[in-house]
Amino acid sequence: MIVNGKKFSAVVVVVIMVILMMFKSCHKISAGYVGVVYSPNGGVQEKVLTQGYNFINPFKNVTEYTIGTEQAYLSADEREGSEDNDSFMVPTSDGKMVNVDLEYSYRYDENKVAKIFTRFKGKSGDIIQNTYTRVKIKAYVSEVTSKFSVLDIYGSKRAELNLETYQHIKDKFAKDGIIIESVNFSRIGLDPATATVIQQRVNTQQELERQKIEKQKAQIEAERNAIQEEGKAKVKLIQATAEAEKILTVAKAQAKANDLKKKSLSSELIKYEQTLRWDGQLPKVTSGGSPLIDIRD
Structure with missing residues (x-):
């Protein structure tokens, strides 16, 4: 047992x-x-x-x-996923420093994960993201912003900045097997003095644009009025021409009728017409005691 x-x-x-x-x-x-x-x-x-x-x-x-899309943030706002203030400073072409927040999405290339494991000595994807990707992104962003002025970054070339930054970062990380799918500046912060100067420039530019639009509107209105006046003048000309042609036509018809009438007159016809119109009475005009008309014949 x-x-x-x-x-x-x-x-x-x-x-x-x-x-x-x-x-x-x-x-x-x-x-x-x-x-x-x-x-x-x-x-x-x-x-x-x-x-x-x-x-x-x-x-x-x-x-x-x-290998699925992951969203990451380098932001001053912890509500966007940053544990601390992860915003960072970037240089501009005119020597200024600008504080920015950045959001980006990424994933690892499924065909290169074995090489990624070897390159980063067995570190997991999360560790690579926190110790390598986030650090490199800040450097790569600075390489792009240094080509733009503060006014460009803050104003009209914001979309161009986003696109160029995305393309630059995407190319840089491709060799590491990290695929960058999107990049966007969610905030661009300026110091008060720079913000005031830029706002003044923006206001000036807006005023110039407003004046330009007003000028274009005035030109369009003037052209419209000119077209209307020209149309009225053409209508009057057409009416005058038609009236003149009408008068000319009537005159030609009258002249033609008179000409035909003139050609149709003859001495016999005149006498005949006079006969038709004679009432049978002789003229009664006298002078002295002698008749003026001798009708003996």
Whole structure:
């Protein structure tokens, strides 16, 4: 009985060890992550672990890297995700220093995570982000802002600054296997003196723009009035022309009628017309006692 009891205990121990080994061999990779497998005697395994449960040698280590988009902040506002005041100063082309907040999104290249593991000596993605990426971004941003003046950064070239900064940072991190998906200056802070000067310039520029718009409106109004007057003059000219043509047409018709009438007159026709109009009575004009008209014939 004692022997059987020892055998049963041994079996239980073996079963427990097997269960523990299976439990230790099962590694869960969260959604949006991949895992790099490493062992002291075999080095880095080329094939990475994908999301879900994976069975691996319990004596190997797994380091995870995000391949889903992660949002990060370098901000003075802890509500944006910064634990401390992570805003930073950047230089401008006119020798000023500007305090900025930056937000960016990133992920690790799934095809390069094994190389990332080796390059950063086995550090996890979060550690790389906090000790390398955030530091380098500040330096890369400064390389871009140094090409822009304060007025450019604060005013009309803000969009151009964002685009150039994004492209520069994206290219810089590509060699590290870190994919930068977006970059944006969420705040650009100025000292009071500089802010006042810039505001004055902005106000002046706005006033010039307003005057320019007013001038354009006046020109458009003048052109519209000129077009209207020209249209009225054309209408009057057309009416006058039509009236003149009407008078000319009537005159030509009258002249033609008179000409036809003149050509149709003859001595016989005149006498005939006179005969038709004679009432049969002789003229009664007398002078002295002698008749003026001799009708004896």
